[in-house]
Amino acid sequence: MSTFEEDLRSTLGAQVAVLPAVSDQADRAIRSARGIRRRRLVTGALAALVLVAGTAAALGHSPESRGLPVPPGTVPSTAPTAPASPDAPPVVDVLSTSARFMVRIWRAADQREVEVYDHPATTVLRFGDGWLAIDNEFNLVLLRPDQQPAVLGTGVRQLAVAPNTRSIAWRTDTRMSVGTVTQAGVLITERTTSAPTNPETGPVLYTGKIVLIGGTLNRGREDEHDVWVPANGDYVNTAKNNSHVVRVFGVRPDTGALVGVTTNPDGKQCLAELEFAPGLRVNRQSCDLDSYGVAGSLSPSGRRLALAVNEPHFGQPHLTVVTLDALFTDPRPSVVSFDAVFDNVGWETEETLIGGQGTTLFRLQPATGSTTRLAVPGLTADTGVAPVR
Numbered sequence: 001m002s003t004f005e006e007d008l009r010s011t012l013g014a015q016v017a018v019l020p021a022v023s024d025q026a027d028r029a030i031r032s033a034r035g036i037r038r039r040r041l042v043t044g045a046l047a048a049l050v051l052v053a054g055t056a057a058a059l060g061h062s063p064e065s066r067g068l069p070v071p072p073g074t075v076p077s078t079a080p081t082a083p084a085s086p087d088a089p090p091v092v093d094v095l096s097t098s099a100r101f102m103v104r105i106w107r108a109a110d111q112r113e114v115e116v117y118d119h120p121a122t123t124v125l126r127f128g129d130g131w132l133a134i135d136n137e138f139n140l141v142l143l144r145p146d147q148q149p150a151v152l153g154t155g156v157r158q159l160a161v162a163p164n165t166r167s168i169a170w171r172t173d174t175r176m177s178v179g180t181v182t183q184a185g186v187l188i189t190e191r192t193t194s195a196p197t198n199p200e201t202g203p204v205l206y207t208g209k210i211v212l213i214g215g216t217l218n219r220g221r222e223d224e225h226d227v228w229v230p231a232n233g234d235y236v237n238t239a240k241n242n243s244h245v246v247r248v249f250g251v252r253p254d255t256g257a258l259v260g261v262t263t264n265p266d267g268k269q270c271l272a273e274l275e276f277a278p279g280l281r282v283n284r285q286s287c288d289l290d291s292y293g294v295a296g297s298l299s300p301s302g303r304r305l306a307l308a309v310n311e312p313h314f315g316q317p318h319l320t321v322v323t324l325d326a327l328f329t330d331p332r333p334s335v336v337s338f339d340a341v342f343d344n345v346g347w348e349t350e351e352t353l354i355g356g357q358g359t360t361l362f363r364l365q366p367a368t369g370s371t372t373r374l375a376v377p378g379l380t381a382d383t384g385v386a387p388v389r
Contacts, residue, residue: 095386106379116143152187158202171202191230242280252302284328321366336366346387354387
């Protein structure tokens with residue numbers, strides 16, 4: 001497995017600003033202590049970003065069914081793979097290089113690839129008409145098409161972007177802050193507080209008013225999830241009250257609820273909706289998939305979740321798409337499963353996802369279970385591809 005693929009497998013978690021990015025990353029999550037962090041590739045929040053764990057298929061081949069077991073009630077995707085359609089490129093930006101060489105992005109708006117930064121970047125998030133990046137020297141950089149990169153801050157270890165605003169949350173070695181990036185490219189700090197003691201813990205999701213704190217790897221029980229409300233003053237650690245939270249994928253724009261994985265009193269992992277308030281109280285949950293997600297990405301409306309699922313006993317991961325309201329009300333919910341494995345997946349529209357395998361992109365349609373290989377004019381992708389919102 002290449003360094004790029006390892007990078008993609010490890011990240012996400014938590015940004016809804018990135019192509020509601022499964023993160024794991026499907027991509028994502030790349031780091032080992034700080035060396036791991038240096039390779040992190042985001043894309044979203046979450047918000048949010050989104051990316052699915054897995055191994056890459058051979059270059060130039062379509063995803064193939066691997067005969068994977070699927071959870072009860074799952075509808076396998078058996079539709080044949082459609083031929084590439086030259087006139088249907090993605091409608092979202094595609095990150096083609098970032099973690100090893102430079103930041104190069106294929107822009108959906110003008111159907112071309114541009115080099116926006118000549119340094120490697122460990123995090124790349126969509127921001128307004130451009131992107132925010134944390135480079136390999138921990139500089140926070142604003143990237144905009146046809147403009148020089150603007151360094152907004154130094155020593156930045158973690159970043160979350162509020163959806164549909166110019167507000168961000170970030171942490172350095174010792175401080176955690178929220179602020180606004182002006183149109184002129186200046187970062188204005190609005191609130192700052194002591195950062196969590198664990199250097200791998202910081203903002204993973206920001207609504208513009210509330211900061212969700214978690215581990216950058218979003219890797220499970222070792223994460224400490226917590227909440228900071230800047231308007232209420234300094235951050236006070238209450239992570240011990242949130243030990244039931246395993247990981248968080250993002251926030252539903254339609255209801256404001258967090259979506260993630262929790263453990264029930266029996267120790268079983270469940271998909272759940274949670275309140276932002278301290279204690280991250282579970283409002284609804286479902287423990288009926290007989291498997292758990294290692295990375296997840298919410299659709300733009302928040303009604304659907306694309307989930308990288310591991311079968312019990314650490315079986316082969318695969319992509320599953322669930323409608324959340326049905327999942328929480330139906331004891332045997334209908335689920336669409338794509339047996340193929342993708343390096344990363346993110347929502348393109350409410351009805352379609354874009355998945356990457358090595359340097360090849362595919363469009364996934366949960367309504368039909370179909371997978372279509374895409375021809376993307378001008379995309380050179382030499383190390384791997386990942387969708388970015």
